[in-house]
Amino acid sequence: MxxxxxxxxxxxxxxxxxxxxxxxxxxxxxxxxxxxxxxxxxxxxxxxxxFQNGPINEAGINGLTQEVLLAIVADRLRCFQAGPFACKANACALTKIEEAQHWLQQRTLERMRRGVEGTHTV
Structure with a gap:
């Protein structure tokens, strides 16, 4: 451990x-x-x-993804920003989380375009 x-x-x-x-x-x-x-x-x-262990096409869906956890954290920060705890630090953190989501989505889209999403192929 x-x-x-x-x-x-x-x-x-x-x-x-x-x-x-x-x-x-x-x-x-x-x-x-x-x-x-x-x-x-x-x-x-x-x-x-x-977390997901192995490619979905080979192992099935067996866990969470980074994208799921980032979506939860982004939602919480958006809620804080809509309430009494809105602040610059939360806004900056939310922006970076959204940027991380963007790059993970771009990685997935690129893998889909190459026909290797859901496999061990790099």
Whole structure:
């Protein structure tokens, strides 16, 4: 297991622990992360985040994508910007997340044009 600490900046994030649970896959990325250190309003303690493992055409849909998590974070920031917590920092963060979404979509479109989306082909 490997710990991630990039999020630690305030007393809330100091208490949240992120662990990488699995070994990197063939593409070099990990697929299973666990966040602990809290008990949510639902009563659940922590969360497992499981990413897609393998190309969809070969492995089927078996996890989340970066795009899904970015869409959730973008939605939250848009809501903050529409409410009493609007600020320049949120606007800048939202812009960068939208930029990341754009580049991931461009990567997918390029792979689709080449006919390799959903496969291990580079």
């Amino acid at each position: 490997r710990s991630i600490t990039d999020h630690i900046v305030n007393p809330v994030n100091d208490q949240l622990k992120i662990e990488v649970i699995d070994e990197p896959g063939s593409g070099g990325a990990n697929h299973l992360y666990e966040v602990t250190g809290y008990c949510g309003q639902s009563g659940h303690e922590g969360v497992l985040i499981e």
